[in-house]
Structures are given as C-alpha cells and as structure tokens.
Amino acid sequence: MNLHALRLFHTIASTGNVTRASELLNISQPAITAQIKKFEKELSIPLLKPNGRGIALTDAGEKIALLAKRLFAVEQQIDQFCHEYRDGTNGHIRLAATYLPAQFLIPAWIAKFKQQYEQVEMTITTTNSSDALKQLLQMEVDLAVYGGLAEEYPDAIQTEELFRDELWFVVAPNHKYANQQVSLGEMMKEPFVMREEGSSTRERLLALCRTYSVSKPRITLQFNGLHEAIMAVIAGYGANFVSSLVVREYVQRGELCRVYVEGVRLQNTIAICTRKNEPLSAAAANLVRIIRQSGEDAAQ
Incomplete structure (x- = not known):
C-alpha cells in the first residue's frame, strides 16, 4: 500500500x-x-x-x-x-544497588529523578555487592550503585566515584569497648553481627584481619538485611563493622557507640557502575546526572 x-x-x-x-x-x-x-x-x-x-x-x-x-x-x-x-523523558531504567546506597541514598535520588521524569519506569533490585556487579555484567540491569572498593571492580565495568564515607566499629552503649580505643586483635575477640557472604563490608573486615595477621572475626549472628544487623547490636549483642552513613545518626542519638581501633581507619567508596564502551539510554544518563549532583552534595 x-x-x-x-x-x-x-x-x-x-x-x-x-x-x-x-x-x-x-x-x-x-x-x-x-x-x-x-x-x-x-x-x-x-x-x-x-x-x-x-x-x-x-x-x-x-x-x-x-x-x-x-x-x-x-x-x-x-x-x-x-x-x-x-x-530521556520516557523509557525504562533497570538499576541494581547494594544495601547501603539502596537504603540510605537511592530513595532520595529516585524521588528527585521522578519529580523531573515521571513517565520513566524504573526497576530497582537491592542485593549484595557481588550480585550487583554480576547483574550488571550479565546485562540484567543498566547500571549499579555500589558501595565497596574500586580495585575490586572487574575490567569490563566502568566506575565513577561519588564520594567516600568511613567504616566504623560500633557497639551498644553498655558494651565494655564503647567509646574506647582497643587493638584490632582485642576487637576481633568480640562476637560480630554481620551481613551475609558477598557483602562488601564483610569482605573488607576479613581483608583487614588478613592484612594485620589477626584472627578473623567470630561472626556469630548473620542477617541478609543491613537494618536487622544494626538493630541486633543496638539491642545489646555483639559488634558491627559498618558504613558511617548507616549508623551516624544512631551514634549521635546515643543508641550506638564507636570503638576506636588502633591504626585502623578505612573508607568506603560509593560509586556508579556501568558497562565499559556501552552508552547509556538518555533516561539512564539523566538518572546518572542527578545521582552525580546528589553525590557532590553529600560529599560537601
């Protein structure tokens, strides 16, 4: 015709x-x-x-x-x-995020994005560090927001660091090490409440012990969720090694206390991860722009 x-x-x-x-x-x-x-x-x-x-x-x-x-x-x-x-005012974005940014950063970023791009559909998967990168490499998601170490990223993944936060040891206020300075060896004798295997922060703690030739921590309680692990420590059991973004307000309110471990001051990288040499859709690029702006604000 x-x-x-x-x-x-x-x-x-x-x-x-x-x-x-x-x-x-x-x-x-x-x-x-x-x-x-x-x-x-x-x-x-x-x-x-x-x-x-x-x-x-x-x-x-x-x-x-x-x-x-x-x-x-x-x-x-x-x-x-x-x-x-x-x-970029229409389309579908698939995003994977590790628990830290998913719970403490992404909700505000997405709210800001949707105010400008309401018609864009979004699918957000919250998972651990290794699975987030696996989904990105297998093209199940368009981008990942990751908390971890830059050197651990595969060569096929491009990262853009947003900012860094500190990793803290925390305990309940009535713990014997609350607000105290102790050695790493002494700290590792305490029971730990941690996330599941595959968690970037858990791997950082294990790597720290290997670096200083200290016995690995006794992880006596394990949760798949970050919030649950923190609540267990607040309730009075064990210690946690966690991003300051997660526990800063709890510490300020006196519900948790820091433990200052001698010679240990680690930082956690919050980064946007994409596949190398693969352009993002306009919608995803708009989201990255908003995340980047928010990351700059958080770093200040």
Whole structure:
C-alpha cells in the first residue's frame, strides 16, 4: 500500500476538500487528484465521489478514512515516544544497588529523578555487592550503585566515584569497648553481627584481619538485611563493622557507640557502575546526572 497516497487521502478526508488539503500539503490540486485516482486503482476501491461542486467520501472511503485516522494517530504516538525516549523523558531504567546506597541514598535520588521524569519506569533490585556487579555484567540491569572498593571492580565495568564515607566499629552503649580505643586483635575477640557472604563490608573486615595477621572475626549472628544487623547490636549483642552513613545518626542519638581501633581507619567508596564502551539510554544518563549532583552534595 502506498502510505504517501493514504496520507493524502487522510488529509482530504480530514479537511473535507481537495483545495484545503492542497494548501496544507503544499501540493497542487491536479497532483493530489492524480495520486488519489492512482491510489483508488491500486486498491480497486472508489474512495471519493462527486458532491455538487465538491467531493464526498464513498462508503468504503469513510471506512478507510477511519482506519487511516487511527493509523496516523499511532504514528504520532510513535513519533512522540521516540522524541521522549531520545530526551530521556520516557523509557525504562533497570538499576541494581547494594544495601547501603539502596537504603540510605537511592530513595532520595529516585524521588528527585521522578519529580523531573515521571513517565520513566524504573526497576530497582537491592542485593549484595557481588550480585550487583554480576547483574550488571550479565546485562540484567543498566547500571549499579555500589558501595565497596574500586580495585575490586572487574575490567569490563566502568566506575565513577561519588564520594567516600568511613567504616566504623560500633557497639551498644553498655558494651565494655564503647567509646574506647582497643587493638584490632582485642576487637576481633568480640562476637560480630554481620551481613551475609558477598557483602562488601564483610569482605573488607576479613581483608583487614588478613592484612594485620589477626584472627578473623567470630561472626556469630548473620542477617541478609543491613537494618536487622544494626538493630541486633543496638539491642545489646555483639559488634558491627559498618558504613558511617548507616549508623551516624544512631551514634549521635546515643543508641550506638564507636570503638576506636588502633591504626585502623578505612573508607568506603560509593560509586556508579556501568558497562565499559556501552552508552547509556538518555533516561539512564539523566538518572546518572542527578545521582552525580546528589553525590557532590553529600560529599560537601
């Protein structure tokens, strides 16, 4: 089917006369008439009939005009979608995040993003560090927001550091080491409440023990969630090694206390991870821009 001719017919049907269609399309009336006759011949169906000094639609012409109206309305929708997709005001973003940014950073970032790009759909998966990078490498997500060490990222992943926060040892206020300075060896004798295997912070603690040739911690209680682990320590059991972002307010309120371990001051990197040499969609790029701006604010 000649879609150009169908568009001419659609314009005639919409305006009700050839003269007006000619003006809108900037095509001469004889040229439009010739193309419509050729189109009728192609379809083997009369579309127009004389009506006094003008023309009218045949019964078949009215049916085809209705279908053409629907067709070109869908075309407009496709054009609009493509425009919005290119601008990042439409689309679908798949995001994986580790527990720290997922619970303490991303909600505010997403709220800010959705205020500007309400039509963009989002799927957010909260998981541990190793699984977040695995999903990114296997193209299950478009980007990941990660808390960990930059040197641990695979070569196929590009990272952009947003800011760094400190890693703290924390205990309940009534713990014997609350607000005290102790050696790493003494600290490792305490029972620890930690996240599951695959957690970046847990791996940092184990690596710390290997570096200083200290016995690894006794992880006597394990949770899949960060909040649950913190609540157990607040309740009075064990110690935790955790991002200051997570526990700073608890420490300020006196619900937790820091333990100052001699010679140990570690930082945690919060970074955006993407696949190298693969451009982001416009929507994902807009999200990264907002995250980057928020990260700069958090670092100040």
